[in-house]
Amino acid sequence: MSTGRTTAAHRLRPLPAGPRGILIDCGTTAAARACYRSLQNRRMSGLLEAEDLVPGATTVLVDGVDEPELLAAELPGWPLAEEPEAAGEAVEIPVCYDGPDLEAVAALWGVSTDAVADIHSGIEYEAAFCGFSPGFAYLEGLPERYQVPRRESPRTKVPAGSVAIAGPYTGVYPRSSPGGWQLIATMTNPGRLWNEHREPAALLVPGTRVRFAAVRV
Amino acid sequence: MSHIEILRAGVLTTCQDAGRPGWGHLAVPPSGAADHPSWRLANQLAGNPTGACALETTLNGATVKAHRNVTVVVGGAPCAVTVDGRPESWGQPVKLQAGSVLDAGPAEVGVRSYLAFSGGLHPKSSLGSHSTCLLSGLGPAPLKDGDTIPLGPSLAHPPLPTQWPAPWAGIGEEIVMKLHLGPRLEWFRPEAVAELTRGVWTVSEHSNRIGLRLEGPELKRVNPGAELPSEGIAAGALQVPPNGQPILFGADHPTTGGYPVVGVVGPEARAAGAQARPGTRIRFVPIPMPHWSKRG
Numbered sequence: 001m002s003t004g005r006t007t008a009a010h011r012l013r014p015l016p017a018g019p020r021g022i023l024i025d026c027g028t029t030a031a032a033r034a035c036y037r038s039l040q041n042r043r044m045s046g047l048l049e050a051e052d053l054v055p056g057a058t059t060v061l062v063d064g065v066d067e068p069e070l071l072a073a074e075l076p077g078w079p080l081a082e083e084p085e086a087a088g089e090a091v092e093i094p095v096c097y098d099g100p101d102l103e104a105v106a107a108l109w110g111v112s113t114d115a116v117a118d119i120h121s122g123i124e125y126e127a128a129f130c131g132f133s134p135g136f137a138y139l140e141g142l143p144e145r146y147q148v149p150r151r152e153s154p155r156t157k158v159p160a161g162s163v164a165i166a167g168p169y170t171g172v173y174p175r176s177s178p179g180g181w182q183l184i185a186t187m188t189n190p191g192r193l194w195n196e197h198r199e200p201a202a203l204l205v206p207g208t209r210v211r212f213a214a215v216r217v
Numbered sequence: 218m219s220h221i222e223i224l225r226a227g228v229l230t231t232c233q234d235a236g237r238p239g240w241g242h243l244a245v246p247p248s249g250a251a252d253h254p255s256w257r258l259a260n261q262l263a264g265n266p267t268g269a270c271a272l273e274t275t276l277n278g279a280t281v282k283a284h285r286n287v288t289v290v291v292g293g294a295p296c297a298v299t300v301d302g303r304p305e306s307w308g309q310p311v312k313l314q315a316g317s318v319l320d321a322g323p324a325e326v327g328v329r330s331y332l333a334f335s336g337g338l339h340p341k342s343s344l345g346s347h348s349t350c351l352l353s354g355l356g357p358a359p360l361k362d363g364d365t366i367p368l369g370p371s372l373a374h375p376p377l378p379t380q381w382p383a384p385w386a387g388i389g390e391e392i393v394m395k396l397h398l399g400p401r402l403e404w405f406r407p408e409a410v411a412e413l414t415r416g417v418w419t420v421s422e423h424s425n426r427i428g429l430r431l432e433g434p435e436l437k438r439v440n441p442g443a444e445l446p447s448e449g450i451a452a453g454a455l456q457v458p459p460n461g462q463p464i465l466f467g468a469d470h471p472t473t474g475g476y477p478v479v480g481v482v483g484p485e486a487r488a489a490g491a492q493a494r495p496g497t498r499i500r501f502v503p504i505p506m507p508h509w510s511k512r513g
Contacts, residue, residue, distance in 0.1 A: 002258025016510050018481030021451040023400040042279055054241035054449030056473055064238065072509040129243040129471030134353050138447070154218035173356070196343050196355075202243045 014072035021063040023070055029058055029128055029140060034080040036060045036206060047072030052147055055129040055206050057138070063146075090209035093172065095163050096123050097121075097214055099183035101151070105165065108148045116184060119146065120163075125170060127208040135174030135194030139203035142168055161190030163212065172204075188215060218332075219368045220288070221334065223317060225280035231349035233331075234270040235339045240344055241472040247452060248350040249495075251426050251468045251491035252293055252329050253299075253484065259292030259333035263374035264308060269337030269369070270347040272360075274330045276494075278321035279360075279451035281332065283313040287368060288335040294327030295385060308334075310376040327388045327492035335376060336369035336381060351426050352469040362505060372382075382490045392493055396433045399510060401445070401477035404456070407435045409479065413503045418463070420463040422495035426469040428456075429490050431499060435461030436479060453482040455501075465490055465499075470483050480504075484495070 011027040012035060022152060026032040036055040039062060042048040048071070051064025067069055068135045070152045097117035099105075106113045125141035142165065155178060158164070164181030173179060174193035187193070193203050233256060236249020250256030250273055270485045272279060278296050288310045291298045298305045299320045300400075313319055321330050338356040340347050350354045360366075376460065396413060417498045418433030436457045450473060452455065454466045458476045465482065467490065480503065482490070493499065 014510060016397060016481075016506050017400045017449075017451040017454055017478070018397050019483050021481065023448060023451075025400075051238050051243040052247075052449075054472055056448030057446030059446075059448040061241070061346060061451060063241070063449070063451050069509050072507075129447070129473065130242060131471070132244060134240075134243055134245045134355060135246055200243065201344065206242055 003029040012075045012078060014075050016068070017061060017063065020065055020068060021030040021061065022065065022066060022068045024060045024062065024075065026058055026060065031080065032056065032058050032060055033128070033207065038078070038080055056131075057128060090211045091203060092211050092213050093163075094186065094188045094213050094215045095121075095185040096216070097185045099162065099164070099185050101164075101182035104147060105182050105184050120165070120170065120184060121214045125210040126208060127204045127206050128169075130139045130202060130204070131207050133174055133177055135202045135204070136171055137202070137206070137208070137210075138169045139171055139204070139210050140168060142170060144168075148182055150180060154178055158183065159186075161187040163187055185212070219285045219369060220365045220382060221338070222282040222284060223360045223364045223366070224282050224363060225320075226280045226362050227274055227277045229275040230279045230360045231271040231351075232274050232338055232357050232360070232366065233348050234346055235268045236348045236468060237344045237346040241449060244416060244472050245355065246350050246352050246469045246472060247346060248346065248348040248353075248356065248468050250331065250348075252331070252364070252488045254334075254488050255293035255329070256331045257360055259290045259331040259335075260289040262292065262308070263288060263333040263335045264310070264374065264380060265333060265335060265337050269333065270339065271334070272332040273350060273372050274321060274324075274332070275283070277323045278330060279332065280318060280320045282318045283315060284365075285315045285368065285371075288315055289312050289373070290333045290376075291321045291330055291391060293329050293331040294324035296324050296330050297322035298395075306378075309378050312375075314426065315424055327496055329491055332478065334368055335372045339367040339369050343458050350469050352434075361365045372448075388489060388492040388497070390496075391498040391500065392489050393491065393500045393502060394482045395504055396482055397504045398480045398481035399506045402479055402506065404438055404440075404445070404477040405479055406444070409436050410503055411415070412436060413480070413501045418499045418501070419425065420493045420495050420497045420499060424495060426467050426491075428467050429465040429493060429499075431463045431465060433462070436463060437461055438477070445475050445477050450474050451480065451481050453484070453487045454478040455480045455482065467491060
């Protein structure tokens with residue numbers, strides 16, 4: 001299926017996660033992404049039976065496997081397809097850079113608030129994994145110099161559509177919830193993030209490329 | 218009208234079926250009946266196909282009114298059952314006439330009783346499941362007094378009373394759980410395994426369908442300041458936050474987390490945990506990591 005080059009997957013480390021689970025420690029985010037794609041392909045072609053494949057930052061959890069020891073034995077010799085970038089357009093998310101932490105982030109970055117908008121919307125991100133709330137994706141791509149800590153005290157209520165950054169990630173809150181990330185912008189139509197009547201229900205599934213587009217109001 | 222009406226929702230009554238496993242990659246918790254075996258048995262006794270949606274109560278039961286003739290089985294945590302004030306059987310099919318009121322009283326032991334109606338319940342579904350998820354908000358909201366829930370079609374052959382009462386595993390004041398060590402045992406000090414073997418934890422009152430918070434000996438990390446990049450959480454995971462007091466994740470558990478998981482319990486222990494009241498003592502029998510995890 002893949003025409004990308006393959007590398008020996010000596011970094012894949014299977015760790016037990018209960019009687020029917022394996023947590024595959026892949027070492028890096030790139031390896032985790034390749035491992036997740038590879039597991040998905042195997043599951044689709046019937047080579048792997050698992051209830052759940054859950055990618056993390058540098059891991060993939062394979063849960064609901066009847067004989068985890070068989071999968072574990074296979075992993076060390078597994079070639080990982082380093083597939084070329086997914087074809088197709090990046091998902092564009094229109095946002096207003098009007099978040100309550102915009103000035104604090106500008107200060108941390110040492111730039112103007114307009115420059116925060118330009119920098120944040122000038123990067124193409126990729127959904128590394130989902131977590132926290134259905135429809136919330138951890139978007140990767142912020143260069144290290146723009147990584148900021150979480151707020152010292154989390155907000156008890158962050159409105160749906162808030163665009164936030166923390167550590168290596170940016171993300172959009174799909175529904176109102178508590179949150180500790182720094183809020184820099186607002187998505188104009190957060191209802192797109194999660195729609196149970198759409199397949200897939202999440203707009204941003206692992207592997208999706210994402211761009212933010214600044215809109216002025 | 219083919220529905221039931223909630224007259225008294227109690228502390229927390231939710232709709233539960235087999236849940237929505239398989240959507241962890243979209244941050245969707247599996248959800249579903251917390252005490253899966255009791256839910257399944259109640260459905261079987263009610264003559265339902267596997268997977269039917271039932272009510273799951275919490276500690277003080279619930280009261281429902283039938284708006285058509287329907288058979289119901291109250292299972293899970295044992296409790297007094299009455300129909301229009303008359304005592305009826307727990308763990309047996311009970312016939313309700315349209316208009317009659319069934320009360321499942323406070324749990325005598327355990328936490329969660331299941332009310333399985335013949336034909337099943339058909340509230341709102343999300344991603345193919347009728348289960349309420351407290352963490353994600355998917356599925357029907359927790360029930361309130363006055364809510365109505367559609368009933369499925371009447372069964373052609375209503376269930377008959379069984380010869381024996383429903384088996385009930387019974388929950389004592391202490392639960393012993395097999396704990397499969399890993400994935401992140403190495404994040405803990407070497408004495409953690411001995412601590413897990415000897416220690417006794419108590420279920421905190423801040424426990425729910427998301428997880429049981431356990432109070433007891435502190436499980437100490439090798440490097441308390443180290444940060445674990447977010448990773449997938451298996452059902453039944455025993456996660457240890459920085460304060461060293463573990464959380465045993467239940468049906469509505471988060472799909473990823475940034476604190477190390479020291480071990481994972483199997484489905485029997487998850488079911489037992491779902492019936493553990495605050496104050497219940499929990500002990501673990503650690504199962505060593507399998508040989509394949511030690512290679513390389």
